[in-house]
Amino acid sequence: MTDAARKARWIGQLKSAGIGEAAVDLRHILLAAADDAHVDDMVARRARREPLSHILGDKPFWTLDLKVTPDVLTPRSDTETLVETVLKHAGDKSAALEIADFGTGSGAILLALLSELPNASGLGVDISESALAIARENAFRNGLEARAVFRTGNWADSVEDNSLDIAVSNPPYITSAVIDTLEPEVRDHEPRIALDGGDDGMYVYRFLLPELFRILKPYGRMAVEIGYDQAEAVSALAGAAGFADIATTRDLGGQPRVVSGHKP
Numbered sequence: 001m002t003d004a005a006r007k008a009r010w011i012g013q014l015k016s017a018g019i020g021e022a023a024v025d026l027r028h029i030l031l032a033a034a035d036d037a038h039v040d041d042m043v044a045r046r047a048r049r050e051p052l053s054h055i056l057g058d059k060p061f062w063t064l065d066l067k068v069t070p071d072v073l074t075p076r077s078d079t080e081t082l083v084e085t086v087l088k089h090a091g092d093k094s095a096a097l098e099i100a101d102f103g104t105g106s107g108a109i110l111l112a113l114l115s116e117l118p119n120a121s122g123l124g125v126d127i128s129e130s131a132l133a134i135a136r137e138n139a140f141r142n143g144l145e146a147r148a149v150f151r152t153g154n155w156a157d158s159v160e161d162n163s164l165d166i167a168v169s170n171p172p173y174i175t176s177a178v179i180d181t182l183e184p185e186v187r188d189h190e191p192r193i194a195l196d197g198g199d200d201g202m203y204v205y206r207f208l209l210p211e212l213f214r215i216l217k218p219y220g221r222m223a224v225e226i227g228y229d230q231a232e233a234v235s236a237l238a239g240a241a242g243f244a245d246i247a248t249t250r251d252l253g254g255q256p257r258v259v260s261g262h263k264p
Contacts, residue, residue, distance in 0.1 A: 006036065010043045017047035025052050032056050049184035062112035066138045071130040073194040075108040078225075078251040079170055083112045085223050085249045085258045086166055093117055095165075100125065100215070102155050102169040102208065105194060107135030107148065109168050114144050120166075125153040128193065155204075156211040167212045170225040171204035173197040201227055205234050209241040216263040223260040231256035 001009075007026065014022035025046055033039040045055050053059040053068040060066070061075035062083055068074050090097070097120040101110035104124030114122050126132050132150045139148040151158075156167075174195045180187060186195070197203050205224070212222040222243065226234050231248045238246050243261030251257035 006039075010039065013043055013047050017049065019046065019049075028052060028056060049188065051185040051189050054189060061106075061108045063115060064108070064111055064138070064142050066106050066108055066111075067134055067141065068106060069130075069134055070189055071128065071191060072106040072134050073170075073190055075106060078253070078255075078257055079109065080112070081249055081251045081257040082109060082168060082170065082223050082225050083116075085260050086113060086168060086221065087116055089221050089260070089262075090117060090166070094119055096120065097165040098163065099123070099166040099168070100156070100159060100164050102167070102212075103127075103171050103194070103204075104135055104150065105131050105170075107138045107150065109170060110135075110148060111138055111142055111144050113166070113168070114147050115142065121147045122149070123159075124148060124150040125155065125159075126150070127152065127154060128191070131191070155208055156215050159211075159215045161214055162217050164216050165220050167216055167220065167222045168224065169204075169208060169212075171197070171208060173201045173204070173225070173227045173230060175199065175201040197227075201230065202233060202237075205230075205237050209234075209237050209243070213241045213243060213263055218263055221260065221262045223258055225257060226259050228255040228257075231259060234259045 010026050011022045029042045042055050051074055053074040058065055059068045059075055062080055097117055099113055099120055099122040101124045104110055104126045107124050110122045110124045114120055124135050135150045139145040172195050174197055176196050179195055235246050238261050244264045246261040248256045249258040
């Protein structure tokens with residue numbers, strides 16, 4: 001069989017499984033595979049709708065190369081909007097800022113911020129020990145382990161009052177009933193704890209935003225990722241928590257993606 005025929009067969013296999021960008025996915029697989037047998041195996045896994053990031057074992061985010069496993073949410077390009085929002089308001093980027101990321105998962109957001117803020121130090125908190133192991137590995141992989149600490153915790157419970165300059169989170173915000181309607185890559189392969197935001201998707205925001213206000217220093221800034229239809233509700237919660245200058249930032253697709261504000 002010719003190279004062209006093999007590629008056509010693999011692409012056909014992916015398309016038959018409902019993979020919209022079959023040719024793009026195959027290109028990534030071919031770059032990673034050692035031989036045709038390895039390609040066959042990876043294509044078969046992708047045809048079963050296993051995420052490409054799990055098959056390849058990594059995912060680019062911001063300027064970083066991150067390890068990804070089923071223990072963590074695969075970083076999305078839309079989440080880079082949160083990083084951009086924080087950096088836009090970071091002021092003196094050479095300052096010794098204290099940053100925390102709650103529900104850190106792979107560490108993507110925290111590590112992206114540390115990569116741009118050379119004198120900042122960061123704390124990543126997650127309830128999952130297996131996720132934290134991936135985050136620590138990603139810090140080491142990107143040369144940021146000296147400035148990033150990761151620990152098990154229930155959101156901001158163990159963080160002192162008025163101790164942070166920046167607090168960020170990409171919390172679970174998908175309505176529970178919607179999760180089973182999502183694409184198989186998400187529904188069947190990503191950690192549900194990182195997706196499920198309760199009956200209305202707002203569960204975490206209700207208790208987290210007041211906590212972020214508590215732990216930030218005066219003039220400290222928070223930014224949280226949101227679902228496309230949650231800007232108004234999350235902004236109202238942020239205002240009720242005490243934040244000022246509350247703003248919504250849209251992602252590259254034009255959808256509301258981040259709510260941010262500062263502590264007066």
